[in-house]
Amino acid sequence: MSAPGAPLFPPAEFAARCARAQAMMAAEGLSALLLTREPEVRYYSGFLTRFWESPTRPWFLVLPATGAPVAVIPAIGASLMGRTWVADIRSWDAPDYGDDGIGLLAATLRELTPAGGRIGVARHLESHLRMPLEGFERLAEALGDRRITGDGAITATLRQVKSPREIARIEAIVAIAGRAFDRLPEIAAEGVPLSTVFRRFQALCLEEGADWVPYLAGAAGPGGYDDVISPATDAPLARGDVLMLDTGAVRDGYFCDFDRNVAVGPPSPAVAAAHARLIEAVAAGLEAARPGARFCDLHAAMEAVVRLGPGSGRLGHGLGMELTEGPSIIPADRTVLVPGMVLTLEPSVRVEGGRLMVHEEDIVIEPGGARFLTRPAGPELQVI
Numbered sequence: 001m002s003a004p005g006a007p008l009f010p011p012a013e014f015a016a017r018c019a020r021a022q023a024m025m026a027a028e029g030l031s032a033l034l035l036t037r038e039p040e041v042r043y044y045s046g047f048l049t050r051f052w053e054s055p056t057r058p059w060f061l062v063l064p065a066t067g068a069p070v071a072v073i074p075a076i077g078a079s080l081m082g083r084t085w086v087a088d089i090r091s092w093d094a095p096d097y098g099d100d101g102i103g104l105l106a107a108t109l110r111e112l113t114p115a116g117g118r119i120g121v122a123r124h125l126e127s128h129l130r131m132p133l134e135g136f137e138r139l140a141e142a143l144g145d146r147r148i149t150g151d152g153a154i155t156a157t158l159r160q161v162k163s164p165r166e167i168a169r170i171e172a173i174v175a176i177a178g179r180a181f182d183r184l185p186e187i188a189a190e191g192v193p194l195s196t197v198f199r200r201f202q203a204l205c206l207e208e209g210a211d212w213v214p215y216l217a218g219a220a221g222p223g224g225y226d227d228v229i230s231p232a233t234d235a236p237l238a239r240g241d242v243l244m245l246d247t248g249a250v251r252d253g254y255f256c257d258f259d260r261n262v263a264v265g266p267p268s269p270a271v272a273a274a275h276a277r278l279i280e281a282v283a284a285g286l287e288a289a290r291p292g293a294r295f296c297d298l299h300a301a302m303e304a305v306v307r308l309g310p311g312s313g314r315l316g317h318g319l320g321m322e323l324t325e326g327p328s329i330i331p332a333d334r335t336v337l338v339p340g341m342v343l344t345l346e347p348s349v350r351v352e353g354g355r356l357m358v359h360e361e362d363i364v365i366e367p368g369g370a371r372f373l374t375r376p377a378g379p380e381l382q383v384i
Contacts, residue, residue, distance in 0.1 A: 011085035031117030064112040106142035120151030161340035173251035180204040198232040215248030224355025239265040248323040275381040278359035281305035281347035289370035295333040
């Protein structure tokens with residue numbers, strides 16, 4: 001991990017991000033972008049803190065049509081923001097029940113945008129406002145003839161393509177989680193409660209170098225499992241179970257997102273075949289994941305193997321500063337793959353008895369095709 005408060009990337013990387021956004025803003029006729037969510041604020045500033053876990057304080061970053069971004073943030077964050085490349089930091093003592101930064105934000109936007117200007121705010125899928133609706137309404141009123149509008153998905157589009165430094169960060173956390181998965185036999189065995197496995201696996205991720213483990217899901221059941229998002233129960237692992245762990249661990253603000261299935265004792269022929277089919281589906285998705293292909297093409301390639309039929313759902317997604325980012329690998333998504341995209345391949349299959357098995361790997365799109373970031377699982381299911 002970087003030294004506390006140290007910038008994750010050099011200022012030139014953030015300046016380049018802003019310049020690309022500003023070129024797109026000009027095409028959209030936008031005078032500024034207003035960023036309110038953690039990933040977007042961090043994308044342009046490098047401001048990394050877990051203090052976003054507190055819902056009490058709003059945080060704002062304004063990217064004007066030209067020049068560097070301006071931070072409008074609670075005073076408690078001014079020192080840390082001052083260690084980023086952002087020089088113009090305007091703060092207030094928060095929380096302020098009378099005016100929690102809205103007056104300061106409105107004044108900043110009036111200063112940085114012309115009369116009649118359009119201010120872009122994300123309003124697409126996978127975005128949210130992260131400020132009180134009452135505050136947003138007050139802001140719109142205080143801006144006068146300046147109008148808040150959609151941002152044209154500018155930031156979301158830019159974030160789809162990772163820089164080499166970002167890819168290196170993702171590779172680092174993928175390797176950390178991979179080492180934790182290698183140690184799974186140390187913590188999981190017949191008779192161990194699933195809840196204990198969850199706790200111990202998170203500890204393994206931390207031991208191997210993760211900063212934190214905000215996401216761990218999984219399941220265990222005879223011949224497969226019923227769902228992949230439930231909290232762990234205290235039920236002990238039993239012979240014949242399939243155990244799946246899916247981790248979203250973080251290092252330097254970047255996520256991995258992949259899972260591993262293991263059998264408790266020798267797997268049944270049906271389970272072994274299902275696992276092999278998942279690996280085959282991932283291989284088909286990897287082969288299809290070439291620049292110029294579309295996300296829907298990846299879905300078709302994997303669906304041809306797993307044969308889930310109508311309602312097959314999402315078979316992967318983007319990955320980076322968030323556990324799941326757009327685009328989604330679904331039949332309706334025609335986003336074209338370009339080098340620098342990092343995504344997951346996540347096919348699933350139905351096993352006899354109506355149970356489920358899911359497998360997930362992380363990949364990066366390169367000029368000649370896709371490359372695994374994870375060390376891919378083989379077709380033979382691991383036995384513990």
